[in-house]
Amino acid sequence: QDTAITEFRIGILGGENAQDRMNSNECLRSSIEEALGVPTKIFAPADYNGVIQGLLGGSIDLSLMGPSSYAAVHIADESAVSPILVKVNSDGSTGYYSIGFARIDSGVTSLEGLKGKVFGFGDPNSTSGYLIPSIEIPQITGASMDNGDYFGEVKFTGGHEQTIVAVNNGDVAAGVTWADGQGNWEDGYNFGALRKAVDAGLVDMNDLVEIWRSKLIPGEPVVLRNALPDDVRATVTQIIDTMGENDPACAEAIAGGEVSGFDPITHDAYTSIVAARLAESN
């Protein structure tokens, strides 16, 4: 293992504007830079794959990513990264749900109403936007997710925001995205992609209706590259672990919603996700 690093690189993803994302993670960047004493940079590629490749290739050191993306990295190279921390919701729970939703005026209220219609996934590397629903929904419908099998067509919209907009615009009849499932539907729950869309003024939740909800998905892990020196790993872990108490505003900014902080986690929590992903692979 390296004894010293010259640079620390954070990869971020999510639906917002690249620059907004960089701005909301600025607090994390500066505290890590201060603690490690090396230049620290943020990178915001357009899709999940950029960060995954970065972690695998060793050009990204830290990322907060979806469980499925983590699983993708783990499958590609077991020794590349490990999850260190997980987001804790404000009620103390960890984890979230994949939520299926449709426009209220379409009259669809459940998966049954969607037969023959267009269904939208987010990004193929998304846990809640693809992986989990692609396994759990067929168990309910009793048919595969192939085009024309149950749904008329299954599309990838490209990301959570795009799914929400697509459903809201009627481009797809229904879609899946993620939410913590706590709080009011009108607000888009306490946090998640729906809440962000509501806060950004993209949608009015009164126009939408929930039609399906997955089993609890383990929360988004903070992953750290294994090849980093131990002291770096320890320092970074320490900063984020105590973020909830020391700088709650920053914790919310990087988590993208109300959280109480971050708790330690290990790979064991994600074995089911890895299994799901392997099942989806060829």
Place this chain on the structure above:
Amino acid sequence: MLKLANVTKSYGENIAVHSASFAIDKPMMVGVIGRSGAGKSTLLRMLNRLTDATSGEITFDGLNVTALRGTAKRQWQSQCAMIFQQFNLVPRMDVVSNVLHGTLNRRSTFSTMFNLYPDEDIHRAIDILERLGIAQHAPKRAEALSGGQQQRVAIARALMQDPKIILADEPIASLDPMNAQVVMQSLRDIHEQDGRMVIANLHTLDTARRYCDRVIGMRDGAIVFDDTPEMLTTSSAREIYGADASFSEATTSTQIEPDETVQRRLVDIAAQ
């Protein structure tokens, strides 16, 4: 028939044709002579309406040609065929197609676009080519022909228009003397046999004398001579060509042989 009244064309400062007036009462073969830049081409182009006159009026059988617009103008162009010094054929198209272009004004845009020419037009085109002695080249591309042959294709296109007037702008200037004779003879024949009016710009006096019924001389845009060829003396030629004492007819001559030989050759060529 054809009447020009004070027809003037100016390009900015430069006056190409200056108040030209003349009248031609019956179909005849008219030669227009004058040195380079005298305004011969401009005069012919205004007759065909390729160029618009600045002022003055051209009338033909009472029709005010200068005032025509759009379809009526194109209609007039189709009755007043033009032959160019450089032939102005479509080089990559075959001879018959080039001749058939003479019918464009009569046929619909769509049908000409897709080569939908009536059979009788094709028959006529071949007849005309036959008459000009180049029927055997009908399927060739225009660019594959010699200059004299191309000029005859251009004449065929003009005849295809079935025009009242044929305008020829230095039709033999790009040709060797041999071919020049053939082309001029063809124009003369057309005039004599079909009774069409032919107006030809010529750059040689002897050609004008030999083939034309009337000669118009231009100098610096103005008409300075208008009479029968017999009246074209060396002194009047000097007047037209700029009164240079060193002027000699020989410098403009293209005559090559006594007539009999030419006639024999013409027959030979036609028979090829």
Place this chain on the structure above:
Amino acid sequence: MLKLANVTKSYGENIAVHSASFAIDKPMMVGVIGRSGAGKSTLLRMLNRLTDATSGEITFDGLNVTALRGTAKRQWQSQCAMIFQQFNLVPRMDVVSNVLHGTLNRRSTFSTMFNLYPDEDIHRAIDILERLGIAQHAPKRAEALSGGQQQRVAIARALMQDPKIILADEPIASLDPMNAQVVMQSLRDIHEQDGRMVIANLHTLDTARRYCDRVIGMRDGAIVFDDTPEMLTTSSAREIYGADASFSEATTSTQIEPDETVQRRLVDIAAQ
């Protein structure tokens, strides 16, 4: 000095030069004549080692030229300058740079890569251009010059090599008679004033007669004549050029005027 012994060059079946042998004992001006395909160019190219002889031996002052390889071969090339019919200059580069290419063999690869030549070379290049009467064109691109001027640049490049031998392969074939005289005169001057050996392929008998001290005639790859110009009778010329009875010197002549006039003109041109 220069000695060829049974030098042969064959291209597959085709034998371009067939067992050529001759010796030249002192610097002189040698003309090689013969009709197209006789092997003149091949002979010169073998001398310069642009082409390798198939068999035979060329020696120069005891040095076996045919056996040279690598640096030694290039060394030889630099002592044995070549002038081509088409000048073979670099047209996009200026005249002086082209002349300086004559020093390439002497200078290091690195410095020449960046066009870095010593100042004294540049001075010498311009002096040579001056001598050939084209110094005023020094900064121009070679492509901007007329044929005769370009050929003089090529001669300047050759002189820049400071060669023992100058080979010229039909140096005047692409030039008009006027320029041809200037170029031949320059070659003659170089021979006379610098005492260099000049071997020139020529396609006209009168040029060979007028400028050369010795004439070698080739036919079908073999040397069929080797003597002074005075011995070059019409009958020996017929032998060289293929014994065609219709052969007449006039067809190959480029002479334009009596000598005095040419000389005057040359002076005029040089003074331009």
Place this chain on the structure above:
Amino acid sequence: MADAQQSHAAAADVSTTYLAQIKAKRLMNFILLIVFLALFMSGFATAESRNAGGFLEGLGNIFDFPAAMWSEAVERSHLLPGYLVQYFPSLVETVNIAAASTLLGALAGLVISLLVTRGFAPVTWLIGPLRRVLDIFRAVPEIVIALVLIFMLGGGPVPAMIAIALHTVGALGKLFSEVNENASLKPVEGLASTGANWTQRMMLGVIPQVAPNYLSYALLRFEINIRASAILGFVGAGGIGYDLRNTMSWGVGKYDEAAAIFLLLFGTIVLVDQVSSLLRNRLTHGTQNIEATI
């Protein structure tokens, strides 16, 4: 004698001027070279510092990705034919997008190019504005138009087709008008003298002259457009690019599919490339600058 001296003085004069000139030029070239190298080096340093991974560190890993893909593709090579069949329709869609947009773009480019060529244009004051329109069409990257259109029309091939067609109009319009400028006006005038209308003059007088060059440029565009259409698939415009992106970003587990799609796409591009350069060579000789203006 005096003459010789004089001429020698003249030569010295030429020498000094030439030396001064050549030294200025040398210095200029040297400065330009240094400036260029400095720009290049500092540009590279900037790019590297703004990049996540460094150049030298990354160089060793350059084959990781292809190797991962390769090993998976080899491991499950028996599935390959199946994938090729499965994704063939997507390939057809991509090629169709390219073909339709090239055709549309070439037809519109043909008309516009005639409208912007002096001597052919029926309305002279339109030449300037239309040329600016062509410039703008050429300047906008296809992806921009495609993304905006996807927003309005939803995903699928149509936005890609329109986006590529617009760009093609701009590119071909300009190239065609350059070809037109070299066309002879004589046949056009000849036709005008018979009373032919504008359409007839253009179709019969101009098109036969320029058709081979047009065709050659259009073929080259088709080649470029296949690539463009595959790329637009990446942003949701359908076709094989969309499948490639989905399988590639899934990563391990679907690399074999990605490899199959890549093979399809690459094969098509190479095929079209070879066939079109063969055809183009036949159509025009001396195509020195053909690729240049694209």
Place this chain on the structure above:
Amino acid sequence: MTTATLQMQTITRFSRKKRLTLAVPLAILAYFAYIFVAFDIAGLGDRVNFGNARTLVSDSYSYKTHVTQDNRSGAITMSIEGERKAQYPEGMTPDWVTMGDVTTVNLGQGHVVTLGPQVRYDIPGYGTVTARPDGNGVNASFPDGPIPDFINASGNRVMIATDAGRLTVTRNRAEVFKYSIGWEIFFFTLDSPYYGMDAGELLSRALTGEAGSIVQGFWSNTMWRHGDVFWALFETLLMAFLGTFGAAMIALPLAFLAARNFTPLGGLRFVARRIFDFLRGVDGLIWTIVLSRAFGPGPMTGALAILLTDTGSFGKLFSEALENVDDKQIEGVASTGAKPLQRYRFGVIPQITPVLLSQILYHLESNTRSATIIGAITGGGIGLLLTQAIATQKDWEEVSYYIVLIILLVIFMDTLSGWLRRKLIKGDGGGH
């Protein structure tokens, strides 16, 4: 041959030509018909979203100001486009909002909205709508008669969209949108001291020593982020520049390997050519993905991707140029005893420089466009900003801004490369 047979033949020939000339447009038509079906163009009418189109167009030349009342606390916030970064600071309001016990929002044309515990909207020509949100719903009341189309009301929500603006009332909040023309806060954000100043005043202040802070205010505008946008443009240009020139430098020596007259070894030539084909055939975008494993996201990855693709293109073009060189010049240089490198330098390079330069400059321009696209994937440059702005589907004015910048950049590069081409190739000094 008689005239009659000639005529017969010609007619047959013309009917063949006729069929051929008709066949081409018919084939094109048939193909378009197929495309019409295959791309389901008929169904496009259903899929097209005119609402989106309208948003896009109107957004790109206008902006909206949100006035929001939190119905629980009664707090009023005002911001442009509803963005937190563009909130009106305490004590600052647009002149059409009057704060007080109740807040009056004057939408113009007689449309007035009053916010407070009870929300009122006076709609000229219709009447007054009131709504009193509480825990049970919004409790709206309307003038008598049927509710018109521009009102969308349910127990939990009332939405009124008129030409003057829009009012939405839910249990939690009441929100008014007022639309105005222009790109507000394009130059300075609301919290900047220079906000709302006209050009004359800015100029006079700039002259009195505030130029630095004025530029700073513009540069660090948090809404439009001109500084970041500039960097992004620069990154895009940088990728194109590095990629193009890097490729040219690598391709030039390799091109000799692929040229028939410089590499007599057929095998080597074949290999070199296939390498070029491969580099070209795999598009830059795919190279980006391949390279991002090794180098991670960023502009260098993009530049290298362009470099790889263009090495392929240049290799092909340069080797073709090399095959067309004139041997006479090389032979001329060789005859002086020049060494091999010198032969290339003086016999070959001057001949191919014009072709080389013009190709490189053409590619520089077209790579500026490619760099936009590649940046969208690799995480750099204006392309990323643009795709992200489009993906979020709300900042269309920013999208327009970026598009205008991209067009200007490409047109600039086009002009520059044209100018350089004329200057370098036609002008003197090409051989050096």
